[in-house]
Amino acid sequence: MLAFIIRRLAQSVLVMLFVALIAFVIFRYVGDPIASMVGVETRLEDQEIMRDRLGLNDPAVIQFLRFVGNAMQGEFGISYRLQQPVTELILSRLPATIELAFASAMIALVFGVVLGVFTALKPKSLLSGAVMSASLIGVSLPTFLIGIGLIYIFSVELGWLPSFGRGEVVDLGWWRTGLLTETGLKSLILPAITLSLFQLTLIMRLVRAEMLEVLRTEYIRFARARGLTQRAINFGHALKNTLVPVITITGLQLGSVIAFAIVTETVFQWPGVGSLFITSVQVVDVPVMAAYLMFIALVFVLINLVVDILYFVVDPRLRVDGGSSGK
Amino acid sequence: MSSQDMTPAPAPGTPAPVAPPRPTGRLRRMLDSDIFYSWKRSPVTVIATFTALFLILMALMAPLIAPHDPFNPASLNLMDGFTPPASASAFSDNWFLMGADNQGRDVLSTIMYGSRVSLFVGFMATLFAVVMGMGLGLAAGYNGGMIDAVIMRVADIQLSFPAILIALLIFGVARGVIPANQQESMAIWVLILAIGLSNWAQFARTVRGATMVEREKDYVAAARIMGVHPVLILLRHILPNVLGPVLVIGTIGLALAIIEEATLSFLGVGVPPTQPSLGTLIRIGQQYLFSGEWWILFFPAMTLILLALSVNLLGDWLRDALNPKLR
Numbered sequence: 001m002l003a004f005i006i007r008r009l010a011q012s013v014l015v016m017l018f019v020a021l022i023a024f025v026i027f028r029y030v031g032d033p034i035a036s037m038v039g040v041e042t043r044l045e046d047q048e049i050m051r052d053r054l055g056l057n058d059p060a061v062i063q064f065l066r067f068v069g070n071a072m073q074g075e076f077g078i079s080y081r082l083q084q085p086v087t088e089l090i091l092s093r094l095p096a097t098i099e100l101a102f103a104s105a106m107i108a109l110v111f112g113v114v115l116g117v118f119t120a121l122k123p124k125s126l127l128s129g130a131v132m133s134a135s136l137i138g139v140s141l142p143t144f145l146i147g148i149g150l151i152y153i154f155s156v157e158l159g160w161l162p163s164f165g166r167g168e169v170v171d172l173g174w175w176r177t178g179l180l181t182e183t184g185l186k187s188l189i190l191p192a193i194t195l196s197l198f199q200l201t202l203i204m205r206l207v208r209a210e211m212l213e214v215l216r217t218e219y220i221r222f223a224r225a226r227g228l229t230q231r232a233i234n235f236g237h238a239l240k241n242t243l244v245p246v247i248t249i250t251g252l253q254l255g256s257v258i259a260f261a262i263v264t265e266t267v268f269q270w271p272g273v274g275s276l277f278i279t280s281v282q283v284v285d286v287p288v289m290a291a292y293l294m295f296i297a298l299v300f301v302l303i304n305l306v307v308d309i310l311y312f313v314v315d316p317r318l319r320v321d322g323g324s325s326g327k
Numbered sequence: 328m329s330s331q332d333m334t335p336a337p338a339p340g341t342p343a344p345v346a347p348p349r350p351t352g353r354l355r356r357m358l359d360s361d362i363f364y365s366w367k368r369s370p371v372t373v374i375a376t377f378t379a380l381f382l383i384l385m386a387l388m389a390p391l392i393a394p395h396d397p398f399n400p401a402s403l404n405l406m407d408g409f410t411p412p413a414s415a416s417a418f419s420d421n422w423f424l425m426g427a428d429n430q431g432r433d434v435l436s437t438i439m440y441g442s443r444v445s446l447f448v449g450f451m452a453t454l455f456a457v458v459m460g461m462g463l464g465l466a467a468g469y470n471g472g473m474i475d476a477v478i479m480r481v482a483d484i485q486l487s488f489p490a491i492l493i494a495l496l497i498f499g500v501a502r503g504v505i506p507a508n509q510q511e512s513m514a515i516w517v518l519i520l521a522i523g524l525s526n527w528a529q530f531a532r533t534v535r536g537a538t539m540v541e542r543e544k545d546y547v548a549a550a551r552i553m554g555v556h557p558v559l560i561l562l563r564h565i566l567p568n569v570l571g572p573v574l575v576i577g578t579i580g581l582a583l584a585i586i587e588e589a590t591l592s593f594l595g596v597g598v599p600p601t602q603p604s605l606g607t608l609i610r611i612g613q614q615y616l617f618s619g620e621w622w623i624l625f626f627p628a629m630t631l632i633l634l635a636l637s638v639n640l641l642g643d644w645l646r647d648a649l650n651p652k653l654r
Contacts, residue, residue: 015484018481018484019484026496026499026500026503030499030500030503030504136643137636139639140582140586140632140635140636140639141632141635141636142586142589142590142593142631142635143590144589144590144593144594144609145609145628145631145632148609148613148616148624148628151616152616152621156616156617163617256488256489260489260491262491262492262495262594263491263590263593263594266593266594277495278495278594278595278596280499281495281496281498281499281502281596282595282596284499284502284503286503289496289499289500293496296488296492297488300487300488304487
């Protein structure tokens with residue numbers, strides 16, 4: 001167990017270092033940091049002195065180590081565009097994205113499991129067929145079109161829900177939440193649905209496939225022979241056994257939800273980390289790009305680590321081969 | 328597996344539609360094959376094929392069949408702007424089947440030219456991803472050892488991030504590296520590179536797996552004993568046998584690449600505004616959603632959906648048709 005966790009930790013650190021290397025290369029070699037700091041009138045000698053003082057003439061390895069050191073302290077320099085510390089910028093945008101991601105993960109989980117169970121239990125019903133074909137179309141539709149479609153129906157035609165922004169927000173310390181006001185909650189609905197649809201179909205198909213598999217097994221037949229009620233069999237025995245992979249996938253997907261939020265945030269003008277990243281790509285705001293990369297990598301690695309460990313705890317079979325087969 | 332698909336298996340009950348006197352090569356064998364049989368039997372696939380072909384032909388022949396030339400400023404009339412679909416402009420004798428956009432461009436013609444850009448980027452990016460992924464996958468699967476470990480680790484890391492995020496990063500970096508005056512002309516190639524690079528890992532992983540299986544087979548051993556150069560073994564013996572799965576994920580990858588391009592262009596970081604793709608058109612159309620000019624958004628969006636959906640369905644069918652377990 002301990003060896004497994006240590007190995008996973010080592011792997012995570014390696015991944016982070018690899019990503020840090022990419023972030024460093026972007027940070028250091030895309031554009032000239034000095035050129036973006038000084039005006040036209042700074043003399044070349046002064047630029048050279050600045051270069052020296054900022055350590056830009058040191059060997060690349062030293063610079064990389066310094067970059068990693070700074071990154072570990074949450075120090076990513078100053079945004080070219082907004083002239084603010086990057087870490088502060090990201091932290092101020094983070095609550096919006098996290099609230100959006102969690103809301104959509106909840107929607108995806110609840111509806112995904114319910115629909116998945118339904119389509120597995122009644123595979124021949126008309127409704128199941130409709131749900132399955134709808135899910136196929138849902139998967140092949142680009143996220144931004146779904147968002148635009150929802151805006152068209154619920155904001156333009158029906159006028160029920162706001163089409164952009166977060167509504168009113170309440171400050172809870174540094175965490176600025178939109179969950180406590182009516183407009184905030186209303187604003188959350190459309191983006192959360194948009195973001196959740198992809199995960200929803202994924203979870204639904206997964207639950208369905210797993211359920212169909214489990215329902216064929218001996219112990220379900222045995223449960224039937226024992227005369228248990230359908231409900232006890234379906235939910236007490238079958239669904240329980242499908243939930244392990246579902247939780248894993250949902251957990252792993254949480255990271256990509258945060259990244260997919262880039263698109264959703266742009267469509268709904270949601271003031272989160274993703275829209276910060278998009279603008280930084282458009283104007284080549286290198287420090288923000290590098291920091292966002294590191295941030296997303298950290299989120300991914302942490303989630304992967306937690307899910308791996310959870311999986312290991314839940315599934316005894318993994319303990320036998322030492323969990324080296326991983327994911 | 329796919330070597331068997333190539334042999335002219337006499338499918339039972341397949342009426343030979345065309346009967347040339349002798350088997351004149353590929354066409355004849357194709358019409359006789361199991362694949363063609365399963366294609367004919369799936370109406371959805373047939374429709375998807377024709378839809379995709381129709382859209383591709385429309386895009387290819389855009390300069391010949393487009394009713395207007397949307398990129399020739401001389402033929403544009405700003406007064407035609409916002410002409411509704413299937414009506415003539417109030418100010419000139421231009422008639423627009425799908426209406427005109429804000430600049431008086433014929434929406435149908437912009438769609439034709441736009442799908443051209445979308446398809447071009449999609450095809451080239453997928454080709455890039457296939458070639459790169461296949462090359463690395465073959466190398467990794469055949470050699471094993473360090474090469475394999477390094478390539479697959481990088482692929483693993485990349486696969487855990489969403490493709491769109493990687494494409495955005497590559498795009499941002501390229502923007503910082505390429506001088507400003509060349510950015511416009513390079514944008515499409517940067518986009519192709521970004522989308523291609525963000526999708527290679529899928530192919531590498533699949534090809535590596537298939538190569539590791541093929542490597543152990545007798546025909547490879549025979550070739551090796553005969554002293555055939557490893558590169559030749561890879562290209563002439565192993566490659567044809569791993570092409571089946573590549574074709575499947577390649578088709579689905581094409582749909583994904585088209586969507587990815589549309590998403591990037593929608594986010595405003597894709598193709599330059601002088602060469603609008605379907606995503607750019609949707610971005611433009613979205614601005615007029617609230618003022619009631621629905622056609623500027625609706626028709627490009629429908630085209631994108633049809634394109635992505637039909638290619639996706641083709642990929643799904645191909646996966647089932649090439650998978651002997653499902654027959």
